[in-house]
Amino acid sequence: xxxxxxxxxxxxxxxxxxxxxxxxxxxxxxxxxxxxxxxxxxxxxxxxxxxxxxxxxxxxxxxxxxxxxxxxxxxxxxxxxxxxxxxxxxxxxxxxxxxxxxxxxxxxxxxxxxxxxxxxxxxxxxxxxxxxxxxxxxxxxxxxxxxxxxxxxxxxxxxxxxxxxxxxxxxxxxxxxxxxxxxxxxxxxxxxxxxxxxxxxxxxxxxxxxxxxxxxxxxxxxxxxxxxxxxxxxxxxxxxxxxxxxxxxxxxxxxxxxxxxxxxxxxxxxxxxxxxxxxxxxxxxxxxxxxxxxxxxxxxxxxxxxxxxxxxxxxxxxxxxxxxxxxxxxxxxxxxxxxxxxxxxxxxxxxxxx
Amino acid sequence: xxxxxxxxxxxxxxxxxxxxxxxxxxxxxxxxxxxxxxxxxxxxxxxxxxxxxxxxxxxxxxxxxxxxxxxxxxxxxxxxxxxxxxxxxxxxxxxxxxxxxxxxxxxxxxxxxxxxxxxxxxxxxxxxxxxxxxxxxxxxxxxxxxxxxxxxxxxxxxxxxxxxxxxxxxxxxxxxxxxxxxxxxxxxxxxxxxxxxxxxxxxxxxxxxxxxxxxxxxxxxxxxxxxxxxxxxxxxxxxxxxxxxxxxxxxxxxxxxxxxxxxxxxxxxxxxxxxxxxxxxxxxxxxxxxxxxxxxxxxxxxxxxxxxxxxxxxxxxxxxxxxxxxxxxxxxxxxxxxxxxxxxxxxxxxxxxx
Numbered sequence: 158x159x160x161x162x163x164x165x166x167x168x169x170x171x172x173x174x175x176x177x178x179x180x181x182x183x184x185x186x187x188x189x190x191x192x193x194x195x196x197x198x199x200x201x202x203x204x205x206x207x208x209x210x211x212x213x214x215x216x217x218x219x220x221x222x223x224x225x226x227x228x229x230x231x232x233x234x235x236x237x238x239x240x241x242x243x244x245x246x247x248x249x250x251x252x253x254x255x256x257x258x259x260x261x262x263x264x265x266x267x268x269x270x271x272x273x274x275x276x277x278x279x280x281x282x283x284x285x286x287x288x289x290x291x292x293x294x295x296x297x298x299x300x301x302x303x304x305x306x307x308x309x310x311x312x313x314x315x316x317x318x319x320x321x322x323x324x325x326x327x328x329x330x331x332x333x334x335x336x337x338x339x340x341x342x343x344x345x346x347x348x349x350x351x352x353x354x355x356x357x358x359x360x361x362x363x364x365x366x367x368x369x370x371x372x373x374x375x376x377x378x379x380x381x382x383x384x385x386x387x388x389x390x391x392x393x394x395x396x397x398x399x400x401x402x403x404x405x406x407x408x409x410x411x412x413x414x415x416x417x418x419x420x421x422x423x424x425x426x427x428x429x430x431x432x433x434x435x436x437x438x439x440x441x442x443x444x445x446x447x448x449x450x451x452x453x454x455x456x457x458x459x460x461x462x463x464x465x466x467x468x469x470x471x472x473x474x475x476x477x478x479x480x481x482x483x484x485x486x487x488x489x490x491x492x493x494x495x496x497x498x499x500x501x502x503x504x505x506x507x508x509x510x511x
Numbered sequence: 512x513x514x515x516x517x518x519x520x521x522x523x524x525x526x527x528x529x530x531x532x533x534x535x536x537x538x539x540x541x542x543x544x545x546x547x548x549x550x551x552x553x554x555x556x557x558x559x560x561x562x563x564x565x566x567x568x569x570x571x572x573x574x575x576x577x578x579x580x581x582x583x584x585x586x587x588x589x590x591x592x593x594x595x596x597x598x599x600x601x602x603x604x605x606x607x608x609x610x611x612x613x614x615x616x617x618x619x620x621x622x623x624x625x626x627x628x629x630x631x632x633x634x635x636x637x638x639x640x641x642x643x644x645x646x647x648x649x650x651x652x653x654x655x656x657x658x659x660x661x662x663x664x665x666x667x668x669x670x671x672x673x674x675x676x677x678x679x680x681x682x683x684x685x686x687x688x689x690x691x692x693x694x695x696x697x698x699x700x701x702x703x704x705x706x707x708x709x710x711x712x713x714x715x716x717x718x719x720x721x722x723x724x725x726x727x728x729x730x731x732x733x734x735x736x737x738x739x740x741x742x743x744x745x746x747x748x749x750x751x752x753x754x755x756x757x758x759x760x761x762x763x764x765x766x767x768x769x770x771x772x773x774x775x776x777x778x779x780x781x782x783x784x785x786x787x788x789x790x791x792x793x794x795x796x797x798x799x800x801x802x803x804x805x806x807x808x809x810x811x812x813x814x815x816x817x818x819x820x821x822x823x824x825x826x827x828x829x830x831x832x833x834x835x836x837x838x839x840x841x842x843x844x845x846x847x848x849x850x851x852x853x854x855x856x857x858x859x860x861x862x863x864x865x
Contacts, residue, residue, distance in 0.1 A: 221842070221844075253610075255838060258835065272628070272712050275628065360623065480612065481612065484668075497626075
């Protein structure tokens with residue numbers, strides 16, 4: 158959980174010119190997490206706002222069910238904050254489905270100006286960073302960031318329909334079912350759950366991994382690259398960086414990322430949302446969780462509560478994404494990786510929302 | 512081309528609370544347009560930086576060709592500005608392919624921090640608006656906005672492979688082949704081609720059009736909604752709004768949009784990028800052009816030159832997008848529409864880049 162700059166000189170020179178956006182007035186004021194059944198049985202099940210009983214949520218298809226997850230997350234966020242949807246100035250949302258339709262179809266009913274985002278499973282971090290930027294610059298007062306993923310919808314789109322019962326290799330990850338909505342606001346220190354401190358958008362890196370059942374390895378270089386740039390830009394003492402979370406590198410990707418960080422001069426012990434969403438003793442998700450909702454569910458159910466509870470003073474979430482499609486891997490292409498890092502800080506005042 | 516507030520009171524009350532982001536220090540400093548063969552034969556052919564001789568650009572697949580278009584647009588932008596790719600702080604990019612892979616695969620080589628966007632054919636306007644916001648707030652100095660679309664790649668993904676030779680109905684639009692890269696900068700008034708004045712992100716509206724061969728009708732309500740909010744927020748006198756362009760409503764969507772605007776109290780004569788990209792006398796594209804590149808190609812080859820040449824003092828580009836996927840229309844869903852509006856202003860000083 159500690160980030161140590163062993164030899165900052167060892168970083169590639171290009172890192173020095175990479176932008177890290179810093180914020181003085183961007184606050185997370187609320188979050189709502191709606192999880193699927195398997196996610197509800199995991200170690201964070203108690204901390205979700207809603208756990209769905211099944212994968213269809215009363216809809217006829219998995220894709221419609223994912224849109225319903227998206228909708229429920231936003232509705233629950235509004236309910237928790239005592240706000241209407243019109244109290245949000247902007248909706249930044251994305252998901253893994255083709256043409257990000259889970260987000261778009263949920264946004265039909267949101268009646269909030271909508272910008273669609275796509276960074277695969279790093280979409281939540283991209284949204285959080287851009288929302289903080291737009292709020293802190295006082296373009297808007299309040300932004301909703303919503304992401305979702307759905308296990309069955311994603312599997313049949315990216316790999317095989319789950320009805321086939323195809324055997325998955327040990328490096329495969331389990332796409333999480335769920336949706337998370339987070340409110341980011343300006344001028345809200347008195348109501349804040351956490352302060353958004355900084356955002357480093359990442360470069361697309363491709364280390365020529367071609368196996369869509371091994372996304373951890375494909376994303377690890379991008380995660381290390383973004384984390385090195387982000388931690389360098391923060392310039393914090395080694396013992397104050399707090400928890401460093403990757404999105405969904407899982408069991409295969411985490412050691413690769415840590416090794417690459419060490420080679421760049423950073424000794425960082427990484428925690429991974431994909432490794433904390435499920436219970437390895439009772440839930441066989443192979444290498445770990447993934448999906449756009451994965452890092453967002455852990456953010457809402459663990460990182461944010463731990464920050465508020467004082468477990469750590471700061472937390473970095475480095476969302477990770479595989480930017481391939483079925484078409485690209487069927488055409489023999491490798492899998493480009495992306496990672497975006499956002500660091501949040503505990504709000505010291507005792508008058509936060511309970 | 513004139514926007515007249517006939518009765519601003521007739522606008523829905525919710526419009527008053529819609530955000531329009533205004534910028535003091537966001538400038539378009541360069542653009543590069545790479546067009547496909549049909550687009551090159553159109554009325555703007557002479558104004559593109561490159562017209563490709565064929566649809567494959569030496570690649571084995573249309574999807575790879577689209578990535579190549581994307582890459583060439585960014586390279587030509589760098590060449591025209593005398594900059595390296597590392598002179599850009601951020602790349603905002605998107606396209607129509609599943610998982611926006613044309614952008615992601617081109618970004619592998621860009622070595623610029625990358626945020627993926629998706630608003631279908633309104634992606635260019637979303638990118639331009641967000642780039643201006645991030646520059647004007649001085650988070651970054653220089654952003655590249657790149658979008659692309661490819662006729663054959665889009666047709667086989669959304670509708671039918673072009674080899675089938677399926678007959679298209681008269682309301683169908685022709686997905687443009689091309690890519691455009693635009694540079695947006697802060698602190699660049701002396702080098703500016705145009706100033707980015709304001710950005711209104713739009714709501715997702717769905718008027719229950721279900722025909723993917725009639726996207727103009729599906730997108731028209733969103734365009735009218737965003738334009739009404741945008742023009743109201745600008746608060747300019749009727750004769751100074753300049754040209755008002757929609758992205759790709761084409762022959763079917765433009766009259767619907769104008770009618771809806773009139774009902775909301777705005778008498779606006781809309782020009783449409785989808786109607787100006789091809790020559791109706793010699794190119795049968797049915798209702799008109801479409802695709803993420805469509806509005807961007809017309810922006811680079813007509814709107815920006817006309818602004819600089821003094822044809823009008825301001826120009827509004829209202830990008831329009833259909834947020835469906837093949838899965839959603841095969842599941843019987845209607846087509847949600849989105850529109851984002853950006854207004855640019857002529858830079859009066861005579862010392863702009865020639």
